[in-house]
Amino acid sequence: MEIPLGFRFAGVRCGIKKSGKPDFTLIVADRDSVAAGVYTQNQVVAAPVVLSRSRTPGPIRAVVVNSGNANACTGEKGMQNAIETTNWVAQAVGCRPDQVVVMSTGIIGHHLPMEKIARGVTTAHQELQPGAEGFLAAADAILTTDNGRKVSSQAVEVAPGITAKIAGMAKGAGMIGPNMATMLGIVITDFPLTPQQAQQALQHAADRSFNRISVEGHTSTNDTLVLLSSNELKGVSSSDAGSLNRFQQALTDMCIELAKKIPADGEGATHVIEIQVTGAQSDHSAAKIARTIADSPLVKTAITGGDPNWGRIVSAAGYAGEPIEPERMALTIQGIQVYDGGAPVPFDAPQASAAIRNHKDVKLVLTVGVGPGQATFWTSDLTCDYVRFNSDYST
Amino acid sequence: MEIPLGFRFAGVRCGIKKSGKPDFTLIVADRDSVAAGVYTQNQVVAAPVVLSRSRTPGPIRAVVVNSGNANACTGEKGMQNAIETTNWVAQAVGCRPDQVVVMSTGIIGHHLPMEKIARGVTTAHQELQPGAEGFLAAADAILTTDNGRKVSSQAVEVAPGITAKIAGMAKGAGMIGPNMATMLGIVITDFPLTPQQAQQALQHAADRSFNRISVEGHTSTNDTLVLLSSNELKGVSSSDAGSLNRFQQALTDMCIELAKKIPADGEGATHVIEIQVTGAQSDHSAAKIARTIADSPLVKTAITGGDPNWGRIVSAAGYAGEPIEPERMALTIQGIQVYDGGAPVPFDAPQASAAIRNHKDVKLVLTVGVGPGQATFWTSDLTCDYVRFNSDYST
Numbered sequence: 001m002e003i004p005l006g007f008r009f010a011g012v013r014c015g016i017k018k019s020g021k022p023d024f025t026l027i028v029a030d031r032d033s034v035a036a037g038v039y040t041q042n043q044v045v046a047a048p049v050v051l052s053r054s055r056t057p058g059p060i061r062a063v064v065v066n067s068g069n070a071n072a073c074t075g076e077k078g079m080q081n082a083i084e085t086t087n088w089v090a091q092a093v094g095c096r097p098d099q100v101v102v103m104s105t106g107i108i109g110h111h112l113p114m115e116k117i118a119r120g121v122t123t124a125h126q127e128l129q130p131g132a133e134g135f136l137a138a139a140d141a142i143l144t145t146d147n148g149r150k151v152s153s154q155a156v157e158v159a160p161g162i163t164a165k166i167a168g169m170a171k172g173a174g175m176i177g178p179n180m181a182t183m184l185g186i187v188i189t190d191f192p193l194t195p196q197q198a199q200q201a202l203q204h205a206a207d208r209s210f211n212r213i214s215v216e217g218h219t220s221t222n223d224t225l226v227l228l229s230s231n232e233l234k235g236v237s238s239s240d241a242g243s244l245n246r247f248q249q250a251l252t253d254m255c256i257e258l259a260k261k262i263p264a265d266g267e268g269a270t271h272v273i274e275i276q277v278t279g280a281q282s283d284h285s286a287a288k289i290a291r292t293i294a295d296s297p298l299v300k301t302a303i304t305g306g307d308p309n310w311g312r313i314v315s316a317a318g319y320a321g322e323p324i325e326p327e328r329m330a331l332t333i334q335g336i337q338v339y340d341g342g343a344p345v346p347f348d349a350p351q352a353s354a355a356i357r358n359h360k361d362v363k364l365v366l367t368v369g370v371g372p373g374q375a376t377f378w379t380s381d382l383t384c385d386y387v388r389f390n391s392d393y394s395t
Numbered sequence: 396m397e398i399p400l401g402f403r404f405a406g407v408r409c410g411i412k413k414s415g416k417p418d419f420t421l422i423v424a425d426r427d428s429v430a431a432g433v434y435t436q437n438q439v440v441a442a443p444v445v446l447s448r449s450r451t452p453g454p455i456r457a458v459v460v461n462s463g464n465a466n467a468c469t470g471e472k473g474m475q476n477a478i479e480t481t482n483w484v485a486q487a488v489g490c491r492p493d494q495v496v497v498m499s500t501g502i503i504g505h506h507l508p509m510e511k512i513a514r515g516v517t518t519a520h521q522e523l524q525p526g527a528e529g530f531l532a533a534a535d536a537i538l539t540t541d542n543g544r545k546v547s548s549q550a551v552e553v554a555p556g557i558t559a560k561i562a563g564m565a566k567g568a569g570m571i572g573p574n575m576a577t578m579l580g581i582v583i584t585d586f587p588l589t590p591q592q593a594q595q596a597l598q599h600a601a602d603r604s605f606n607r608i609s610v611e612g613h614t615s616t617n618d619t620l621v622l623l624s625s626n627e628l629k630g631v632s633s634s635d636a637g638s639l640n641r642f643q644q645a646l647t648d649m650c651i652e653l654a655k656k657i658p659a660d661g662e663g664a665t666h667v668i669e670i671q672v673t674g675a676q677s678d679h680s681a682a683k684i685a686r687t688i689a690d691s692p693l694v695k696t697a698i699t700g701g702d703p704n705w706g707r708i709v710s711a712a713g714y715a716g717e718p719i720e721p722e723r724m725a726l727t728i729q730g731i732q733v734y735d736g737g738a739p740v741p742f743d744a745p746q747a748s749a750a751i752r753n754h755k756d757v758k759l760v761l762t763v764g765v766g767p768g769q770a771t772f773w774t775s776d777l778t779c780d781y782v783r784f785n786s787d788y789s790t
Contacts, residue, residue, distance in 0.1 A: 041714065042710060043712075043719050044709055044712065044719075044721050044724075072710070073706055073734070075737060075738035216691070218710070218714075219710070219713075220710065221710045296611070296612070297611040297612070297777070298570060299613075304782065305786030305787055311467065311502075311504050311616075314439055314468060315439050315503065316613060317439065318437040318440075319436065319438070319613075324439075326439050326440075329439075342470060382782055384779040384782050387696055387778060387779050387781075387782055390696035390697070391699045391702070
């Protein structure tokens with residue numbers, strides 16, 4: 001892991017999770033960071049989203065996260081609890097409350113156990129440390145139904161001999177149907193940015209990563225993605241377009257790598273499906289078609305069953321509500337051409353089936369016309385385990 | 396069953412289905428009927444939809460349906476096969492080919508076995524008979540993955556002492572995500588209508604019935620619903636607004652009754668969920684919110700598990716893309732208030748859970764504001780059996 005300078009991290013147990021797993025994360029910037037955020041587009045938003053949204057872009061000093069309780073649909077008391085949490089963090093860190101961003105994830109409709117939160121603030125503040133060990137502890141404490149830690153990092157030479165570092169952590173395995181950011185994500189860097197540049201860079205990256213994934217398509221009330229720059233990297237300026245572009249590319253790449261870990265860890269998933277749509281009228285149109293295919297339970301279950309069922313894929317594209325040219329449509333599944341010119345192509349079905357069954361990663365490439373629009377979307381398949389898990393688990 | 400006069404029916408085996416079950420239906424009007432149709436809004440449409448759509452409204456004499464093969468994504472040859480099927484029916488019946496409507500349902504991407512279709516036309520034509528027995532045989536031969544026959548009928552006094560009959564048959568259990576009509580449906584009546592009245596009446600009924608149901612939300616390439624009036628009922632005119640209104644109400648009621656049989660028979664379903672949304676800005680807006688809730692796998696699996704998980708329902712309403720007032724939202728599950736004024740209401744969770752577990756029918760009533768818009772939507776829950784079935788079955 002390449003961890004940018006200027007930050008300290010802690011991930012601790014405060015007792016919200018019955019399992020006893022870590023459930024409280026604190027990230028502190030040594031000085032005012034340049035911070036940006038993107039948030040769920042759900043109209044039913046959790047208190048921490050309302051509060052954090054009002055504070056970015058801004059000179060953020062700390063990010064506080066609790067897992068195990070979403071503080072969503074909790075009314076005025078929920079908002080007071082979110083505010084109180086950031087007040088406590090501000091006091092511990094020595095900054096203004098509006099310099100603290102808060103995130104929560106877990107069960108909806110329950111009030112935060114504020115005694116445990118208070119304990120979390122104290123403990124986490126004591127354990128703050130820079131570097132990979134602290135970063136990984138922080139990344140672990142934001143997880144809920146995830147099977148494992150989701151982190152990624154990049155080092156990119158933004159100017160001759162000058163290397164910027166970007167590191168990110170995320171959580172999410174269910175209730176994933178992004179529309180803005182999905183899930184919780186925290187990305188830190190030492191590359192110097194203005195608030196506007198930070199916001200634009202994060203939005204650009206989110207639109208190509210966290211907004212291009214789903215598990216079951218249900219947009220959460222708590223989705224939050226923030227970017228913090230410590231501005232610690234010297235000898236380079238974001239007013240240099242070349243440096244900024246290199247940073248943007250590395251940030252986007254890192255966000256894609258991080259985002260793809262979510263459907264790969266989708267609840268009960270046995271495959272992660274990459275859906276590439278080309279020939280659409282615009283990138284936006286291509287993304288909508290790809291998302292419609294991704295969210296079809298019939299497409300998902302076909303992949304679960306190793307069935308190269310092109311009819312379900314082609315017909316899902318047809319009801320996305322975007323312009324397509326049916327007679328120009330073409331499809332490959334795992335590189336095998338199964339549909340072309342709007343008609344089936346003879347193919348070796350057992351071979352195609354094996355190509356799905358024998359790989360966790362399945363790639364669909366669908367051409368919908370001759371337009372310039374293209375997009376890639378990642379989703380998980382749909383299994384009995386997903387159904388079992390979500391019939392039993394109370395979100 | 397109340398079967399209108401003026402029609403004859405047959406449902407026979409022509410050998411498309413490997414199971415040997417009936418797979419070919421013919422319905423013939425004794426004279427030119429007044430016919431209307433509504434069709435899938437999928438841009439990828441099967442040949443029979445393209446052909447039938449061009450023939451309604453119009454003076455239809457026959458409806459021919461094969462099950463087991465959808466004749467979808469079959470290119471020019473598929474269109475030729477659809478045309479040839481209606482040519483054969485026209486020859487047998489003694490009408491013009493453009494007086495024949497054709498529907499197909501079953502596997503996508505395979506050419507129709509035309510020898511079997513020819514046999515079907517001959518056999519079915521020989522077996523045509525009026526009345527309930529023929530009607531039910533016809534209703535059985537349009538089924539595919541359905542567990543059972545889907546029929547409904549109404550007798551309505553449209554004027555003093557004058558009773559109109561309406562009878563309908565439908566098929567559908569999967570790939571149900573309507574947007575116009577979903578599935579196959581045929582409705583016949585003796586109530587006299589003009590072509591424009593028939594089209595308007597059918598659209599009105601479809602928008603409140605077949606367009607308000609889903610199983611998994613995947614819109615089919617073949618969805619077709621037609622209405623045929625024999626105009627046999629004497630002593631009443633559709634220019635009488637009162638009579639026409641009574642007919643419309645009965646038609647809508649019958650279509651709702653018929654449509655609800657589809658999610659009730661949804662693949663693997665253990666519950667049928669009725670979602671009533673009120674207080675929206677318009678009926679259209681309410682319907683979109685209801686459909687978004689219906690199509691959430693997290694809502695479906697909560698009901699499967701008997702979990703009164705209001706957080707999933709409320710949050711699904713929030714991402715429907717329609718205006719809502721979160722602080723005015725309220726929800727009852729099986730009549731039990733669980734959410735009000737945008738905040739949780741204490742309720743007896745085990746009692747609510749039992750109220751879901753112990754009933755096949757589950758009713759959710761969600762208020763999203765103080766607007767005049769309302770809509771009701773029906774869907775099925777999501778079970779392991781759905782996943783198993785659609786991992787194994789090739790549509």
